[in-house]
Amino acid sequence: MYDIAIIGLGPAGATIARLLDKRFRIIAIDKKSADDNTAFQKPCGGLLAADAQKALSKFNLTLPKAVLVDPQIFAVKTIDSKQMLLRYYQRFYINLDRHKFDMWLISLIPEHVRIENQAVCTSIRKKGEIYEVSYLKDRGEKTITARHIIGADGSNSIVRRILFPNQSICRYLSIQQWFPEQHITPFYSCIFDSDITDSYCWSISKSGFFILGGAFPPKTGKQSFELLKQKLNKQGFIFGTPLKTEACLVSMPKGLSSFYTGKDRAFLLGEAAGFISPSSLEGISYAFNSAHALARILNSGCADPARKYRVNSLPIRIKLLLKHFKSPFMYKPLLRKLVMKSGLCSISILEQ
DSSP states (O other): OEEEEEEOOSHHHHHHHHHSOTTSOEEEEOSOOSSOTTSOOOOOOOEEOHHHHHHHHHTTOOOOGGGBOSOOOOEEEEEETTTTEEEEEEOOOEEBOHHHHHHHHHHTSOTTSEEEOSOEEEEEEEETTEEEEEEEETTEEEEEEEEEEEEOOOTTOHHHHHHOTTOOOOEEEEEEEEEEOOOSSOOEEEEEOTTTOSSOEEEEEETTEEEEEEEEOGGGHHHHHHHHHHHHHHTTOOOOSOSEEEEEEEEOOOSGGGOOOEETTEEEOGGGGTOSOTTTOOOHHHHHHHHHHHHHHHHHTOSOHHHHHHHHTHHHHHHHHHHHHHHHHHHSHHHHHHHHHHTTTEEOOOOO
């Protein structure tokens, strides 16, 4: 019997596990493993945006050198491949190894938290005032009970799907492939093409590898990704034979109805709550901030934590709603063309 069961130890789950009081008996169930490279790893480009850096600074945390990768790039090559437009914009991302970053966050969790890694949650049942959670580990099924349950398990959250089936959210299929780096000058690019996806695609140079990825409507994801490679190959991108392919679902909030924080003693954090930018798909900062908000509430012993969390997370929802006003200027072809043609906020790259 646990006080709190946390499903998922990405940035949201690892943060709340670290911040919860020692008086709680806590279990955290997660797919990843620091010791087994064949275990689940989050498919992610691995760029830490300014908002996520700010959230880390509030925790007074400093990134270890081991999670950083080369190169550190400060200009984003923005391409509209259909309208043949190109602009560069200055950005201050930190290029990192996403799996090592997740493992570092997990390493900060206090010893009183029981961590079940390489474990997959299979079912959640509410029985009166208690939640019964079953999960697979070491080819066997285990079951625990908890008074509170926290879903920090991303876009395809089993907590959200089982406990809140009416709170659906739009999802895209994120696909990315790794290639040997063959470009003379490493670069990071943001790619738009309305024939391929109404979201966006990306490429990242990372420690001798070149990553190409994108977010696509699930039904056409694989075909769209191959079409993307064909188009970019004609525009000077070099791919070669892929070393590995990764895929996962990513949330795409479409408005306030996409956000849901939970009820009773079941809570959702980060992307499981719909807290991810609809313009950039950046979610780490919202994972940190939602975890901090809920940890403070649970630590305070509030009589109605679900209501308090819903109220205290209002600034997150407002900030994300404001991102919706930015989205059309990125994703609507005509508006994107006007912005890129204007050169607003772009930088000039000097010829060598």
